[in-house]
Amino acid sequence: MWNFARKMLRDICYRVPKTPHFTDYPSNIELELTNDCNFSCSHCPRTYLAESIYYLDFDLVEKIVSEIKSYDCCSLRLVGLGEPTLHPRFRDVISLITSANIKLELTSNGNIFHIMSLEEILVSGITTLEISIDGSDVTTYEQKRPEGCHRFLTSKIAGLAELAKNATDKPRIVVRRVVFPNDSEEELRLYNEYWFKYSDSISYNIYTPVGRSTIYENFTKCQSIFSELKIRSTGGVPLCRFQCNFQPEIELGNIANSSIQELWNSSALNERRNVFLQENWCHIDYCKYCAKQQEGKVNFIIVDKQ
Numbered sequence: 001m002w003n004f005a006r007k008m009l010r011d012i013c014y015r016v017p018k019t020p021h022f023t024d025y026p027s028n029i030e031l032e033l034t035n036d037c038n039f040s041c042s043h044c045p046r047t048y049l050a051e052s053i054y055y056l057d058f059d060l061v062e063k064i065v066s067e068i069k070s071y072d073c074c075s076l077r078l079v080g081l082g083e084p085t086l087h088p089r090f091r092d093v094i095s096l097i098t099s100a101n102i103k104l105e106l107t108s109n110g111n112i113f114h115i116m117s118l119e120e121i122l123v124s125g126i127t128t129l130e131i132s133i134d135g136s137d138v139t140t141y142e143q144k145r146p147e148g149c150h151r152f153l154t155s156k157i158a159g160l161a162e163l164a165k166n167a168t169d170k171p172r173i174v175v176r177r178v179v180f181p182n183d184s185e186e187e188l189r190l191y192n193e194y195w196f197k198y199s200d201s202i203s204y205n206i207y208t209p210v211g212r213s214t215i216y217e218n219f220t221k222c223q224s225i226f227s228e229l230k231i232r233s234t235g236g237v238p239l240c241r242f243q244c245n246f247q248p249e250i251e252l253g254n255i256a257n258s259s260i261q262e263l264w265n266s267s268a269l270n271e272r273r274n275v276f277l278q279e280n281w282c283h284i285d286y287c288k289y290c291a292k293q294q295e296g297k298v299n300f301i302i303v304d305k306q
Contacts, residue, residue: 034055042144
């Protein structure tokens, strides 16, 4: 696989880091507005997880925002098993979060361009807009994302980039790609070359199969349970944001009847943090089955434009 090391400025969570640093409040909250999606990508965990469709109650979104707005260090990322823009009150959610001056990252399959105009996106207050575009060209993209349209996405992202040239307050544009085992160095080089014409960064997520039963013994020191919290569209808060990919989720509680502070400092989560710090990996089931931890590999890379 192409060596990203030369250009990599930042990797998140999965490189062997220094000892994880615990803070009394999460630095990032991953908010799943819905697990509904208008795409059926074969490589997505959602395809293999039989679930009812949920949309996070707007009252709970208000509760979450009211709790975190006083914590300058905490940002929100709208992402999950579904497409966030399908939430019936998506516009209200964006307005609520940005009016509270909370740093907001939105990940979309491109459906946002059907919901909001480029001009609206530009002044929306979204800090980072990440668009998922797998495949190197029209053919490979539409094989992996059959409901998508590569030409439509290209025109919209190019248009947004053009508008952003003269704007002072604008979202950071990130293009996101899943890297598969058969992707060649040349494919990835050309992908970089093409999308850096319109984006500020490119995010590479290494593909990991869903539901694997392999036990991994060589762990990285994942930072996730020390810095991030995930809230599902049901309001449920799992121990780890990756657990659903490999095992049934264990929930800490529900945001409907607990505060973020209570969930973040729960005995169940602190117990696992302590085990993690003691490097007793075999006692944390969802870590030893997590393919994100395999053999110390880097699983998530962000490359910034030079």
